[in-house]
Amino acid sequence: MSTDSRGSWGSRFGFVLAAAGSAVGLGHIWRFPYVTGEHGGAAFVLLYILCVFLIGVPILFAELALGRHSHKNPVGAIKAIAPVGTWKYLGYLGVATGLCILSYYTLIAGWTFGYIFKTLMQNPITFQEFSTNSLLNSTLYVIFLLMTIGVVYGGVQGGIERWSKILMPVLPLILIFIIVYSLTLEGAIEGVRFYLRPDFSLITGETVMIALGQAFFANSLGMGAMITYGSYLKKQENIIVSGVTVVVFGILISFLAGFAVFPAVFAMGQSPAAGPELVFVILPTIFEMMPGGLLIGTLFFILLAIAALTSAISLLEVPVAFLIDEKKVSRRIATWLVGGVTLLFGIPSALSFGASEFFSNLPFWEGQSFFGMMDYIFGSVALPLGGMMFSIFVAWRWKVANASQEIALGNEKFMGFQSKLWGAILSYLCPLVIFVVFLYSTGILNWVSGIVR
Numbered sequence: 138m139s140t141d142s143r144g145s146w147g148s149r150f151g152f153v154l155a156a157a158g159s160a161v162g163l164g165h166i167w168r169f170p171y172v173t174g175e176h177g178g179a180a181f182v183l184l185y186i187l188c189v190f191l192i193g194v195p196i197l198f199a200e201l202a203l204g205r206h207s208h209k210n211p212v213g214a215i216k217a218i219a220p221v222g223t224w225k226y227l228g229y230l231g232v233a234t235g236l237c238i239l240s241y242y243t244l245i246a247g248w249t250f251g252y253i254f255k256t257l258m259q260n261p262i263t264f265q266e267f268s269t270n271s272l273l274n275s276t277l278y279v280i281f282l283l284m285t286i287g288v289v290y291g292g293v294q295g296g297i298e299r300w301s302k303i304l305m306p307v308l309p310l311i312l313i314f315i316i317v318y319s320l321t322l323e324g325a326i327e328g329v330r331f332y333l334r335p336d337f338s339l340i341t342g343e344t345v346m347i348a349l350g351q352a353f354f355a356n357s358l359g360m361g362a363m364i365t366y367g368s369y370l371k372k373q374e375n376i377i378v379s380g381v382t383v384v385v386f387g388i389l390i391s392f393l394a395g396f397a398v399f400p401a402v403f404a405m406g407q408s409p410a411a412g413p414e415l416v417f418v419i420l421p422t423i424f425e426m427m428p429g430g431l432l433i434g435t436l437f438f439i440l441l442a443i444a445a446l447t448s449a450i451s452l453l454e455v456p457v458a459f460l461i462d463e464k465k466v467s468r469r470i471a472t473w474l475v476g477g478v479t480l481l482f483g484i485p486s487a488l489s490f491g492a493s494e495f496f497s498n499l500p501f502w503e504g505q506s507f508f509g510m511m512d513y514i515f516g517s518v519a520l521p522l523g524g525m526m527f528s529i530f531v532a533w534r535w536k537v538a539n540a541s542q543e544i545a546l547g548n549e550k551f552m553g554f555q556s557k558l559w560g561a562i563l564s565y566l567c568p569l570v571i572f573v574v575f576l577y578s579t580g581i582l583n584w585v586s587g588i589v590r
């Protein structure tokens with residue numbers, strides 16, 4: 138199939154914004170503050186940034202290069218290099234992970250949509266009441282899923298690119314407004330300390346795993362979303378510059394989001410470790426108090442919903458591109474099919490916040506909710522493992538020299554030192570670090586060392 142009938146990005150800026158649109162979403166504004174709050178604040182932030190640059194960025198280049206080289210979805214991209222053998226299951230893992238993440242991502246995205254109206258209408262409903270209302274939750278869930286389906290249905294340029302272009306640049310501005318107000322609250326300085334002064338004694342194996350998972354989640358890595366986005370990229374694009382732009386923009390947004398949340402958390406005497414509801418409890422309270430809060434709050438949730446939409450699109454696009462390329466299904470049918478399956482998978486997550494006792498406190502997972510289980514398995518474990526395998530695949534199967542040549546098409550300076558450094562990191566550091574972190578955090582390493590001793 139030619140590139141054109143699959144669609145491609147209209148311009149360089151269009152790609153950067155769309156990739157930033159995929160990357161920047163709830164992961165930065167909802168997930169980053171809540172995992173940072175749960176895992177010790179500043180030390181976690183540093184660890185996260187380290188994971189992004191050391192592990193995330195090299196894998197991002199690998200995914201983009203693989204996608205552009207093959208013009209395919211993850212499964213097709215792998216088959217283009219390794220037509221026979223078991224590598225293709227890595228592609229399937231990516232497709233499945235995308236679907237599973239989308240199923241609970243849509244739920245949170247539905248909340249942001251609901252919170253637009255809650256803020257606008259100054260409805261006093263608490264998060265508790267909101268999240269246990271099954272009818273409200275499922276309605277918002279379905280509305281959001283339909284919006285995602287609608288955009289993916291529209292295809293690459295018409296849908297994905299247009300939305301991202303208009304809205305991504307406004308987000309940081311709104312966050313700055315919120316930060317300025319949050320910092321004026323009494324007791325806010327405690328929050329600044331929590332966020333900026335690291336206490337390294339709080340770092341454990343589990344923390345490293347979560348930071349690594351967040352580096353993958355926030356940059357849409359480890360399941361082939363960037364392979365799929367890279368497949369719409371033209372040969373003359375500079376993968377290095379575009380990739381780094383996206384990552385740096387993402388870190389900026391995350392950093393601002395944390396800065397908007399933590400000073401207020403401490404000023405209000407709340408716990409930073411409140412979990413997934415953190416942002417949904419703290420920010421509305423800020424909006425109620427701050428001058429112009431009605432307007433800023435409404436605008437904030439509108440932008441957050443849109444940021445979530447541009448990310449959800451990329452999650453849906455992976456299984457859809459897979460069905461189109463590999464199974465020769467039409468875009469229309471593929472989109473509805475994947476959307477339908479996602480809907481089914483999302484129901485238990487929607488019931489995880491008190492609506493169903495079983496799904497809220499899974500008896501076989503130490504009382505963790507179904508939602509929490511999904512986010513842990515897919516958001517924190519499956520993505521780094523997928524990333525580890527992608528790095529091995531690109532470095533050892535496709536080979537660093539071939540991948541470098543693809544990158545160099547849009548950036549001649551890449552050959553030489555840059556390529557060598559990238560190759561070394563991708564071949565050794567990425568797989569090794571991820572593997573060790575994985576063993577350590579799951580307790581396998583302790584178990585083994587127990588036996589050896």
Ligand code: TRP
Nearest residue numbers: 160162163164354355357362448
């Ligand atoms: N990165 C997005 C966010 O931060 C979520 C996301 C979109 C994603 N596509 C992905 C996460 C692919 C992992 C893999 O909100």
